[in-house]
Amino acid sequence: MGVEAHTTNERVTGRTWTVRLDPAGRGRTDVRVSCSRPACAAQTLPSAAAGRTAAVxxxxxxxxTGPAPRSEAYCACRAAECHTHIRPAGPRERPTPWRCGGAVVLAVVADREGRWWQVMECCSRCAAAHPTAKVVATAPPPDRAVSDRPVPGRSAPDGPGLDGAAPGRPAPAADPFRITAGPAPNGPAFAPHFSHSTPVPAAASREVPAPRSARTARSSRPVRRRPACGRIAQRFVPHDLRPVSLRDELTExxxxxxxxxxxxEPDLALLAxxxxxxxxxxxxxxxxxCDPGLRLDAQRAEQAAAAARLQHLHRSGQAPDGEGPTVARLLTxxxxxxxxxxxxxxxxxxxxLPGPEARLLVLMLTLRTAQSGVGNLVGQDVKGLPLSDPEHLVGRLVECGWLEISGSVEELMASRPEDPTRISVPSLTPREDDPGPFTFGRKMRPRLSGWAQRVVGEKKLRKAKTGADARLLALALATQxxxxxxxxxxxxxIDxxxxxxxxxxxxxxxxxxxxELTATGWLEEPEMSDGLLTGILAERVLPFSCPLL
Incomplete structure (x- = not known):
């Protein structure tokens, strides 16, 4: 009789242990480090930082020093119903389906606040589901080869017999899928054949061609590599193009x-x-x-160079070649x-305030305080403007709250460059929610202020004793x-x-x-018709202009 062999299908639950960091007592700064493994004694450290370092x-x-994860271990997270990464279902909710899978790993799950660290022998899917888990080791894959151990529930044979059958029992029926070396007992003497091959006796063994001999290693010869072809304007530069200087120029x-x-930033001069x-x-x-397409590309490149050069001259405020001398502008x-x-x-x-005089003074003060809302002012800066009563006008700006000064208006008018008066314009002062109306930086403000002073104080305009309205018109024409x-x-x-x-x-x-501006030589050939003012600025005032592009 055969002896019945029993095997168990139970898997060992994965290991798990925890290292904790707890306060040693109420109102104390020292902490206690404990480990759930029985052989580890608790430690007391003077501070949380030292305790956290010791715990890690x-x-x-x-x-x-511990053993590696075991491939046959049962997921420790699954054994705890995966409660650490699956929210428990409510009374009216369906439980979230979860299936473990992947290799068995050794994962470390840490508390976000650094109070405990847990090591689990779990599956890789559960480890990936933990937001703070870190895999430190992975078990090798199990051996998938078929083992020779007996199948549970089946009796082992008492002795050898034909085809593994026990003595005294009838031989099992022939396996229809079993391949035999010779012909079947009742079958034909020849194996089945097809139209594309000659019949071969079933008993004859088919000759297998001998494996090819390994090729001898080729002699080490230097590999000749062609240089990479250059590319320009969606064309490849042939590596055999001659002269070589032309090929290198096209590639470059x-x-x-x-x-x-x-x-x-574009550089139109370089592009040209x-x-x-x-x-x-x-x-x-x-x-x-002799490619006509290349000749057309050459002509297009010439046109592109001319267009880029002209655009560069326009942007930089220079006159094109043959159209007059270059203008050296104050603002470049x-x-x-x-x-x-x-x-x-x-x-x-x-x-x-209304009126051209108030607007001219507001413009000059705005340029003084444009970047930060504060600036310095002396009496000569105000007295040099074409204003009928500058002291009264400054007082009106202070009264309406647009301007703030450190001192009185009389002190401002009497101040000198060695002791300027501090002024501020609240509407121009940047705040957290309002950076201010202007976007230029600290270096740009004095350039703009100097440009406006040069225009307003132009020599011929001063000699002609033009008023604030004429100076404002000169500024408008220079910028339009x-x-x-x-x-x-x-x-x-201009409208x-x-x-x-x-x-x-x-x-x-x-x-x-x-x-007035025409008489002072600021404007030439003026004409007012159809709601527009046409004309040209005099050549001597072109350095003050700000072209429209």
């Missing part, structure tokens, strides 16, 4: 164009130079290859011109011109209503002011 070192010692130009595209080099190189390439960049126009627009919208000096964008003229609004004057006064 204790945990690391266990991980270094392609790299320079790609580097230019990565720049934060690159297009010039590209036009010359493509023309030489077209002569060698487009950003500075835009900031100047922004200040004029802000003053026109927020002037606290094209590159060549003609008034308005593209030289089309008369905008000039009247900016100068704070009556419409009937504007023609007289235009005549």
């Amino acid at each position: 070192e204790h945990l690391k010692a266990h991980l270094r 130009l392609g790299e320079l164009f790609r580097a230019y595209q990565q720049r934060d 130079e690159l297009h010039d080099r590209k036009a010359e190189a493509f023309a030489a390439w077209a002569e060698i290859t 960049a487009r950003a500075q011109w835009d900031h100047a126009r922004a200040v004029l627009a802000h003053v026109a919208d927020h002037a606290p 011109v094209y590159v060549d000096g003609y008034l308005g964008p593209e030289g089309d003229g 008369l209503e905008s000039l009247v609004s900016w100068c704070a004057i009556d419409p009937e006064t504007l023609p007289g002011l235009v005549d």
Whole structure:
């Protein structure tokens, strides 16, 4: 009789232990470090930081000396119903389905506040579900080979027999899927064959070709690699292009164009130079290859170079070649011109008092305090403006609350450069919720203020004793011109209503002011028609202009 062999399918539950950090007593600063493993004694440390360090070192010692995770262990987190990462269902909620899986790992789960650390021998899915878990070791995969141990519930044979059958028992039926070496007992003498092969006797063994002999290693020869082809304008530069200098020039130009595209700020002068080099190189390439497409690309590069160069001249305020001398402007960049126009627009919208004199004074004080809302002022700065009663006007600005000064108005008018008066404009002072109306920096403010003083105090305007309204009109015309000096964008003229609004004057006064500026040589060829003022700034005042681009 066979002996019945029994095996168990039970898995060992994964290990788990915890290292805790608890206060040693109420109102005390020392802490107690304890470990759930029975062989570890508790420790008392003087502070929480020292206790946390000791707890981490204790945990690391266990991980270094402890056994590795076991592949046959049952997930310790699953044994605790995964309560650490699955929220328990309410009375009217369905429980969240969860299935363990993956390799068995040794994971460390830490408290967010650093009060305890728990080591679990669990599955990798549960370890990944913990937001603070860290896997420190992974069990090797179990051996999947079929074991030779007997199957539970089946009797072992008493002795060997035919095909493993026990003596005294009938032989089992032939396995229909079993492959035999010879022909079947009642089968034909030949194996089945198909139309594409000749019949072969079933008993004959099929010859297997011998494995190919390993190839001998090739002799080590230097690998010849062709240099990488350059690329420019969606064209590949042939590596065999001659002369070599042309090939290198095309390759370098392609790299320079790609580097230019990565720049934060455009440089139109550099771009024009690159297009010039590209036009010359493509023309030489077209002569060698007789490719009409390359010749067309060379012509397009010439046009692009001319356009970039002209745009650069316009942006920098320079006259194109053959159209007059270069203008050396006080404000040299487009950003500075835009900031100047922004200040004029802000003053026109927020002037606290009516009239051209008040607006001119507000403009000069705004430029003094534009960046931080505070600045220094002396009496000569106010007395130099074309104002009928500067002291009274300053007093009105102080009374309305737009201007604040350290001292009295009389002290301000009597102050000198060695002892200036501190002034502040509350509406221009930046706050946390309001950075202020202007975006330029500390270095830009004195440039704008100096430009306005140069325009208002221009020599011929002072000699002609023009009033505040004429000075305001001169500022407006200087900021509303094209590159060549003609008034308005593209030289089309300036709207008369905008000039009247900016100068704070009556419409009937504007023609007289235009005549004054023409007499002083500020404006040439003026004409007022169809609601527009056309003309051109005199050449001597072009350095004061801020072109519209």
